[in-house]
Amino acid sequence: MKNIVEWFKNRLGKIKVIFLLSVVVIVVSELMNIGKTISFDQLGTIFDQISKGRIVLMALIGLLAILPMVGYDWVLNRLLGQKPNKVYLLETSWLVNTLNNIAGFGGFISAGLRSELYGKKTSGKAVVKALSKVLVFTMSGLSIYALLSFFLTLTGQTGSYLQQYWLWLIGGGLYFPIVFLLSVFGKGEYLGDLKNRERFQLIGTSFLEWTGVLVSFISTGFLMGISFEIRQVVPLFIAATVIGIVSMIPGELGSFDLMMIIGLSALGISRETVVAWILLFRLFYYIIPFLIGIVLFFRNIGTTLNQHYHGIPVDLLKELAHKLEVILLYFTGTMLVLSATIPEAFEHFRFLRRLNPIHSRAIVVFPAILLGYLLIIAGRGIAARVKRGFWPTIILILLSFVYTLAAGFTVFTGIYLTLLLLFVIFSKGELYREQLVYSAEWLTIDGFIIGGLALLYIVIGVYNSPTIHHRHHLPEFFLFPSEQIWIVGFAAILLVSLIVLLLIRFLKGPRIRIGEAVEDTRVQSILETYGGNPDSQLVFLKDKQVFYYQSGEIDTVFFQLATFNNKLLIMGDPSGKKEDFPAATEALITEADKYNYQPVFYENGEEMVMILHEFGYDFIKFGEKAHVFLPDFTLSGKKRKGQRSSFNKNIKEGFQFDVLQPPFSAETMQQLKGISDEWLAGRKEKGFSLGFFSEDYLQRAPIAVVKNKEEELVAFANFMPTYSKEIGTIDLMRHSPKKAPSGTMDFLFINLFQYMREQGVAYFDLGMAPLANVGTSRKSFTQERIAYLVYHFGSRFYSFGGLKEYKDKYASEWIPEYVLYSRDSWIGFVMIALLIVDNAPIKGEKRPSGIKRFLLRN
Structure with missing residues (x-):
């Protein structure tokens, strides 16, 4: 053994040279391998599509992500009792860490380089001891994120994939808690004698390092314009990184890329986009930082790179902190309630003890239940980015500190709550909304969590009741300390419910709605100056x-809208100056977002689809609008035989067509009202997307009528003025079932076609057939099939199939119409909101009641 040691000592210089040469070979080899994976033609195409500013941002974020790793070498030199020049430390640390990122091999290369760079004035054993303390903590940050990602998958926040x-x-x-415990309780000189100060510095450095990696990857995707959910991508990235590190492939090349390509493709991102994403990430996080490290090493540039960041990485870190903050608030609240609901389970199962951030037996049930539920609601306020949620969350975390001090404080609990508090403070800038509008989606999620916890508590109490005989043995972890404590807890839940409602009420604040009442002069000015569309006239209802x-101080565009819960339902395309539509849409979305509403655009054309797609909106086809090309319309030919026969029959029976011009006499309006009431036959009038009988509304435009031979109005x-010669249309179509024979409406339509053609109108708009050719194919989008089911079974008035068939008799072409909605909305709730608002009784009719009234008010 002594001979072997002596042999190594004699050849230590040569071994170092061989090691350094090996490192150079490995680096060159890995750079060549990475170069093989990069298609420079593909990168050229990507660079053409991405603005230069965004490319610069990707590079800057990638560089910033490297900086936290300098902390390892700062701690290492402290352990070695050295104080190297700061510029030298930055240059060498940057080079070591960026080289290790590319070459990998489990940190062996970085250990050798650090020994060479920082160990010249220290004994070899001291260097090994110091390196062992540093390197063992480099994966602790990844381990923390792995735990958080596991919690995401455990709580169902991620996809099934x-x-x-x-x-x-x-x-x-599990890596981090094991290493942490070994460093605290271990007795070995290579890890156990580490001081708390250095321990937490290394943990903090590692956490910041892996936060930087995540921020670099995610921001690259965002800057490419890729749409995705962070909560889906982060666990996938962490899992792929863990697998890549275990494989010990340099730079995780291959295994990481394959898993990310498959995983992101499963999330709906095309493989070509994923490949480009990974290439850009590797370019800006691996290659460019390494090249800069070499330049810094030789040119002594120092720390000037920080001047170019412009605070952008801080904003990205705040966003990530906000996401983590919401997760931790929900998780902490849930664990507190569970610790009071099934306290014995936390003693029987280790994994529950490890999951629980607040290690207490929660003998004092009321504070645990109260704080738990309130933290969940605070999490909702923070998730909704409501300004009012900041101070209640701070207070609740501080109260949790006080509670844990009384119930059994631990260092881990203190660290956890401190970290949570820092997340809240750091991400305060993310809270910009003026009010909380509790959406049906959020109500479902929180109701499931809070209701599930309350139901579990009740079930546990019933199971523990001595008066109930159980056929099967009750699992021990369902045992409750005593029936009296359970009763106290149950009473606490009832009291907490009231406090929770008060907190929700505080977060809501005074309700502020979007939009103004209709001003005839403002609306008319926009329509006459810039034009409108077939739905514009509905505004006068x-x-x-x-x-x-407004463009400057001049009104140029207006939207028609109604509010249901947190849904801002916008009826039809905007009216006014088309050039201002994108800016007007952005202004509406921004205003809605400020007050916590989610716009839903109803019955929109393809032009609005393209505008809203740029804002990240999803869309589904909702139906088709029938257009008749009037210059080609004729009653000749076999296709029109039925309509021609019906038309001639009405003429022979003495029916006449006429167009009445406003203003209309009281007698005429009375006749029209009688026809309308007879046609309704007791049914309620609907509004929103359809017109209803309103004298003020009807006085604004001509009315086409059908008279019988006695000169009585029968239909x-x-x-509907469209403020354009391109399209003409009508709104209310009503006839007397007693006086108007079969075919009267065909007679009316044919005469309208001829009349408008003579007026120079190109197309007649027959209106939309909802759900025409929507969701009926097995290959249709899931959202469209859900929409079809909701609207088909929920509507009480429409016969969708019959409407499409009737309009098809005349239609020259069918134009698709769409519903567009935020990706934070659930399509089922979107369709329910549209169904209720579209079928709600008009003003002055019977008011909605029950849950329908509650949702309308909230």
Whole structure:
């Protein structure tokens, strides 16, 4: 053994040279391998599509992500009792860490380089001891993120695809607590004698390092314009990294890329986009920082790179802190309630003890239940980015500190709550909304969590009741300390419910709605100056609010809208100056977002689809609008035989067509009202997307009527001014079932076609057939099939199939119409909101009641 040691000592210089040469070979080899994976033609195409500013941001964020790793070498030199020049430390540390990122091999290369760079004035044993303390903590940050990702998958916050990697996440997550405990309780000189100060510095450095990696990867995707959910991508990235590190492939090349390509493709991102994403990430996080490290090493540039960041990385870190903050608030609240609900389970199962951030037996049930539920609601306020949520959350975390001090404080609990408090403070800038509007989606999620916890508590109490005989043995972890404590807890839940409602009420604040009442002069000015569309005239029904957009001080665009819960339902395309539509849409979305509403655009054309797609909106086809090309319309030919026969029959029976011009006499309006009431036959009038009988509304445009030979009105349809010669249309189409024979409406339509053609109108708009050719194919989008089911079974008035069939008799072409909604909305709730608002009784009719009234008010 002595001979072997002596042989190594004699050849130590040569071994160092061989090691350094090996490092150079490995680096060159890995750079060549990475170069093979990069298609420079593909990168050229990507660079052409991405603005230069965004490319610069990707590079800057990638560089910033490297900086936290300098902390390892700062701690290492402290352990070695050295104080190297700061510029030298930055240059060498940057080079070592960026080289290790590319070459990998489990940190062996970085250990050798650090020994060479920082160990010249210290004994070899001291260097090994110091390196062992530093290197063992480099994966602690990844381990923390693996635990958080495991919690995401465990709580169902991620897609089903990620569930299969839970074992890797929990395996990676266990690394940190094991290393932490060994460093605290171990007695070895290579790890056990580490001081608390250096220990937490290393943990903090590692956490910041892996936060930087995540921020670099995620921001690259965002700057490429890729749409995705961070909570889906982060666990996938962490799992892929853990697998890549275990494989010990340099730079995780191959295994990481393959898993990310498959995983992100499963999330709906095309493989070509994923490949480009990974290439850019590797370019800006691996290659460019390494090249800069070499330049810094030789040119002594120092720390000037920080001047170019402009605070952008801080904003990204705040966003990530906000996401983590919400997760931790929900998780902490849930664990507190569970610790009071099934306290014995936390003693029987180790994994529950490890999961629980507040290690107490929660003998004092009321504070645990109260704080738990309130933290969940605070988490909702923070998730909704409501300004009012900041101070209640701070107070609740501080109260949790006080509670844990009384119930059994631990160092881990203190660290956890401190970290949570820092997240809240750091991400305060993310809270910008003026109010909380509790959406049906959020109500479902929080109701499931809070209701599930309350139901579990009740079930546990019933199971523990001595008066109930159980056929099967009750699992021990369901045992409760005593019936008296359970009763106290149950009473606490009832009291907490009231306090929770008060907190929700505080977060909501005074309700502020979007839009203004209709002002005839403002609306008319926009329509006459810039034009409108077939839905513009509905604004004069005054059953909706109006959002005005101004260019300078002049109104140029308006939207028609109604509010349901947190949904801002915008009826039809905007009216006014088309050039201002994108800016007006952005202004509306921004205003809605400020007050916590989610816009839903109803019955929109393809032009609005393209505008809203740029804002990240999803869309589904909702139906088709029938257009008749009037210059080609004729009753000749076999296709029109039925309509021609019906038309001639009405003429022979003495029916006449006429167009009445406003203003209309009281007698005429009375006749029209009689026809309308007879046609309704007791049914309620609907508004929003359809017109209803309103004298003020009808007085604004001509009315087409059908008269019998006695000169009595038997049918009518009011014109809908479109402020364009391109399209003409009508709104109310009503006839007397007693006096109007079969075919009267065909007679009315044919005469309207001929009349408008003579007026120079190109197309007649027959209106939309909802759900025409939507969701009926097995290959249709899931959202469209859900929409079809909700609207088909929920509507009480429409016969969708019959409407499409009737309009198809005349239609020259069918134009698709769409519903567009935020990706934070659930399509089922979107369709329910549209169904209720579209079928709500008009002003002055019977008011909605029950849950419908509650949702309308909230």
